Amino acid sequence: MVLKDKTAIVTGASRGIGKAIALTLAENGADVAVIDLNLEQADEVAAEIKRMGRRAVALAGNVADADSVEDFVTKAAQELGKIDILVNNAGITRDTLLVRMKEDDWDAVLDVNLKGTFNCTKAVARIMMKQKYGRIVNIASVIGLMGNAGQANYGASKAGMIGFTKSVARELASRNITANAIAPGFIVTSMTQVLSDDMKEKLKEQIPLARLGTPSDVANAVLFFASDAASYITGQTIAVDGGMVMQ
Numbered sequence: 227m228v229l230k231d232k233t234a235i236v237t238g239a240s241r242g243i244g245k246a247i248a249l250t251l252a253e254n255g256a257d258v259a260v261i262d263l264n265l266e267q268a269d270e271v272a273a274e275i276k277r278m279g280r281r282a283v284a285l286a287g288n289v290a291d292a293d294s295v296e297d298f299v300t301k302a303a304q305e306l307g308k309i310d311i312l313v314n315n316a317g318i319t320r321d322t323l324l325v326r327m328k329e330d331d332w333d334a335v336l337d338v339n340l341k342g343t344f345n346c347t348k349a350v351a352r353i354m355m356k357q358k359y360g361r362i363v364n365i366a367s368v369i370g371l372m373g374n375a376g377q378a379n380y381g382a383s384k385a386g387m388i389g390f391t392k393s394v395a396r397e398l399a400s401r402n403i404t405a406n407a408i409a410p411g412f413i414v415t416s417m418t419q420v421l422s423d424d425m426k427e428k429l430k431e432q433i434p435l436a437r438l439g440t441p442s443d444v445a446n447a448v449l450f451f452a453s454d455a456a457s458y459i460t461g462q463t464i465a466v467d468g469g470m471v472m473q
């Protein structure tokens with residue numbers, strides 16, 4: 227129970243990687259606020275956490291909207307009493323080649339992935355600064371490190387998250403708040419379901435560990451950053467990608 231008496235907010239937590247993160251934090255002792263656009267699915271995740279004996283609250287929220295973020299952060303803090311851990315996981319893709327990319331494709335991805343991370347971190351940082359304790363974990367992507375044709379918007383948003391993490395880590399370190407990022411490779415979720423079997427086979431050839439990742443692979447890295455075992459680590463990005471990108 228490395229997170230006993232800790233509380234967490236996880237965004238985009240109703241399915242996929244966010245759901246695995248919320249459940250893993252709860253399994254290790256944390257009470258969790260499950261945030262998502264989809265309240266019905268978020269409710270199911272919160273119910274699963276309550277069955278483990280933890281406190282949980284499901285809240286509808288749009289990370290791209292600062293007012294919505296203020297609202298769910300306030301409610302989560304009221305419900306859980308404090309916020310020790312923030313996991314910025316909500317994210318979207320709108321893949322297309324650069325010359326076909328519409329301004330709206332660019333704005334939508336940057337608004338959710340990068341501005342959403344800014345909105346949530348800003349709102350939660352105020353609480354963490356008063357507490358003089360906090361763990362911020364941002365779910366970026368290997369695409370933010372290595373790029374990918376057809377993902378100029380997504381790659382920019384994820385590289386932006388990595389730069390944001392480093393600045394926030396420097397700014398909040400004196401308040402005992404760490405900020406780190408995780409760069410997952412190809413993880414089996416609805417986001418990667420769109421890939422054909424042929425594409426998945428080709429991908430595996432680029433992955434030294436020769437398999438796609440699971441949401442749990444990412445959740446375990448979040449657990450490490452959120453725990454006191456990582457108290458002397460800040461501003462870092464760790465790739466959870468089967469060895470695809472070696473820095």
Ligand code: NAI
Nearest residue numbers: 238242243262263288289315316317367410412413415417
């Ligand atoms: P997913 O599409 O299965 O889940 C994303 C969740 O975020 C959904 O529940 C969705 O409702 C929620 N969401 C979307 N926009 C939101 C908003 N504006 N406000 C609140 N919630 C919102 O995606 P997946 O695969 O679980 O990805 C989670 C994170 O991991 C994303 O940031 C993604 O970019 C990142 N990632 C995923 C990889 C993969 O291979 N699946 C690889 C690298 C990074």
